[in-house]
Amino acid sequence: MRILCSLALSPSNARALLPLARAAAEAGHEVTVVSPPEMAGVFEGEDIRVLPLFTDMAEIVLSLLQQKRIDFAPSDPFSPQTLLATACGPHVTDAFRQLLDVAQEFKPDVILRSGVEFAGYLVAETLGVPHVTAPSGGGQYLDAKLALTELNLRRAELGLPEGDSADAIHAHGRFDCMPPEYAFTAHDMGGTFAYQQPSAIVRGETGPEWLRDLPGDKPLVVVSSTNVFASLMHHSVFPRILDLFFDGVVAGHLFEGLDIEADPALVVGALMPGDANPLTTIVKGLSQVDCTAVVATRGMPVDPAAVGDNVHLFESIPQPLLLETAQLLFTHGGYNSVREAVRAGVPMAVLPELSDQAHNASRVTELGLGLRVPSAGADDVAGTVERLLGDPGHTHAARTAQRHMLALPQVTAAVDHLVALAGH
Numbered sequence: 001m002r003i004l005c006s007l008a009l010s011p012s013n014a015r016a017l018l019p020l021a022r023a024a025a026e027a028g029h030e031v032t033v034v035s036p037p038e039m040a041g042v043f044e045g046e047d048i049r050v051l052p053l054f055t056d057m058a059e060i061v062l063s064l065l066q067q068k069r070i071d072f073a074p075s076d077p078f079s080p081q082t083l084l085a086t087a088c089g090p091h092v093t094d095a096f097r098q099l100l101d102v103a104q105e106f107k108p109d110v111i112l113r114s115g116v117e118f119a120g121y122l123v124a125e126t127l128g129v130p131h132v133t134a135p136s137g138g139g140q141y142l143d144a145k146l147a148l149t150e151l152n153l154r155r156a157e158l159g160l161p162e163g164d165s166a167d168a169i170h171a172h173g174r175f176d177c178m179p180p181e182y183a184f185t186a187h188d189m190g191g192t193f194a195y196q197q198p199s200a201i202v203r204g205e206t207g208p209e210w211l212r213d214l215p216g217d218k219p220l221v222v223v224s225s226t227n228v229f230a231s232l233m234h235h236s237v238f239p240r241i242l243d244l245f246f247d248g249v250v251a252g253h254l255f256e257g258l259d260i261e262a263d264p265a266l267v268v269g270a271l272m273p274g275d276a277n278p279l280t281t282i283v284k285g286l287s288q289v290d291c292t293a294v295v296a297t298r299g300m301p302v303d304p305a306a307v308g309d310n311v312h313l314f315e316s317i318p319q320p321l322l323l324e325t326a327q328l329l330f331t332h333g334g335y336n337s338v339r340e341a342v343r344a345g346v347p348m349a350v351l352p353e354l355s356d357q358a359h360n361a362s363r364v365t366e367l368g369l370g371l372r373v374p375s376a377g378a379d380d381v382a383g384t385v386e387r388l389l390g391d392p393g394h395t396h397a398a399r400t401a402q403r404h405m406l407a408l409p410q411v412t413a414a415v416d417h418l419v420a421l422a423g424h
Contacts, residue, residue: 001422004108006099006120008037008056009086009138012336013114014042017134019198020112020175022046023411024418032106034099045203053098054119060091077354080143087116088150095119103127109422114353115139118151121169126160130172130421133195137335140176140185141356144169164173172421175414177339179404184363186356193417196408197343203317211325213294218310219327219389222346223295224319224337246277250269261422278376280306281328283350285381287311291389293330294322327395328388329370330381333357338364345402347394349373349384368397 003024007014014035025031025047033043064070069085096119103111103123111129113120115136124131133139144166152162153170166172173191178184180194214220279295280303285292287308293301296317307313319337323329323344331337333350338360348370350361361372371394372423373384388394410422 001029001110001419002106002108003029003031003418004099004103004106004111004120005031005033005034005035005134006054006095006111006113006117006123007039008054008095008114008117008119009060009263010149011039011042012334013116014039014136015201016136016336017045017112017138018042018201019411020134020195020414021048024415027415029415029418032108042185044118047313048067051102053102054095057086057092059088060086063091064089069147071323078352078356078358080146083116083138083355083360084140084146084150087138088118088154089116089156089246090157092122092151092154096154096158099123100126110418112418115174116142118154118169119148121368122151122154122158122160125163125168132134132172132193132418132421133174135169135175135177135335135339137338137356137360138183139174140187141359143187175298177405177408177416178342179401179408180403182367182401183341184338184360186359194408195411195414196405197339198411199324199343200320202318205321207318207321208314210314211322214294214312215372219291220322220325221289221291221293221328221330221385221389222317222319222322222326223282223286223293223330224332224334226390239293276300278301278351278353281376281378283307283311283313285378286330286385288378288382289385289389291328291385318363328385330373330385333360333364335360342369342398343400345395345399347388349381349388351376351381367401368394369401370394370398 005017005021020030028036032049034053035053036054036056038056040050040052043050064085074082100123108129108146111120111124111131113133116138117131121131131264134320146156147161147169148166155162157330167385170189171193173193176192176194177197187368279300283302286307293311294315294317295311297313300314302313320340323346326346329341330349348364350364350370351373352358352361364370365372371384371388374380
């Protein structure tokens with residue numbers, strides 16, 4: 001069987017698709033992945049062909065800002081319109097042409113795409129090939145009716161027939177790694193095949209040496225930072241995004257004397273000094289709690305004065321592995337992190353930032369798997385973390401959800417499901 005995978009936007013979508021693509025390749029199937037260049041490294045060492053043809057997220061954001069389709073600082077960061085623009089905007093037209101060329105040469109039996117990648121859907125529709133989405137937070141938050149209207153604009157640009165069914169984007173179903181009773185879908189979605197995600201994503205991953213030095217007499221809190229600045233600031237187009245935001249005038253004054261291209265983190269220090277930096281206030285809050293905190297900064301600066309002796313900062317961490325020994329995950333509510341916490345049986349403190357994260361925070365609270373943090377203020381951070389660490393009920397609920405997840409079929413069953421789809 002030949003599987004064509006298409007990926008867009010955040011590298012988290014690549015990490016969500018990797019276990020399924022890997023299992024298919026190990027079962028002897030031919031797998032080709034088309035992705036932006038920034039995602040190609042996720043598949044390094046796998047028996048998978050990767051074609052880095054698509055546009056990176058930062059360039060898509062820049063284009064949408066130039067077209068005034070989105071705002072740099074939207075009044076409602078959770079509005080589905082922003083996700084709609086980044087998922088279904090004009091860049092899909094070029095991506096369709098690139099992917100169609102690959103598909104006509106590769107001749108896939110099935111297309112597996114991330115939930116917010118729609119060139120793969122349009123190519124599958126054009127070629128009459130079954131298509132299915134990998135586990136995706138944005139994909140299950142996006143309103144299919146809104147997507148239909150936007151995708152019909154792309155069809156018109158490509159000379160394709162207009163679509164008339166919003167449900168067609170999931171005509172052949174979708175994959176998830178959450179049990180049905182713990183689903184995070186924002187809209188009715190049928191045809192879900194749930195499988196058990198592996199406990200580790202990176203091959204041969206081991207704990208860093210510093211893990212042995214963490215004290216065992218205090219609860220361990222793992223902090224996953226996904227600030228939007230961290231996702232964009234290391235990309236070459238970030239200075240141009242800033243020029244758009246500041247109209248090319250204020251930016252030059254604000255960053256005068258700062259080499260922001262050499263050290264993009266200086267931007268955060270200039271825009272969000274002191275407690276205006278949300279990661280600094282999170283760290284300040286955790287410094288008030290009787291715990292050991294491990295924080296992934298992803299290059300975001302933190303005011304050294306806010307860092308208590310119990311807080312340890314690292315640019316990146318092996319999060320799934322650390323969760324095996326943690327008592328709490330502090331997260332912005334990205335779906336990968338939510339699933340990893342449930343897989344480890346660890347409750348969550350969720351401070352949403354954008355897109356589907358507010359929905360995920362509400363669902364976490366509804367299921368008893370954790371609490372939404374009221375604000376990025378240090379006192380709210382400390383209070384929420386202390387409440388969760390002191391209440392065993394949330395840990396019990398997380399352990400129950402973990403057992404439901406462990407009862408799901410292995411990822412190899414999902415590969416068998418793809419084979420059945422291709423057979424039809």
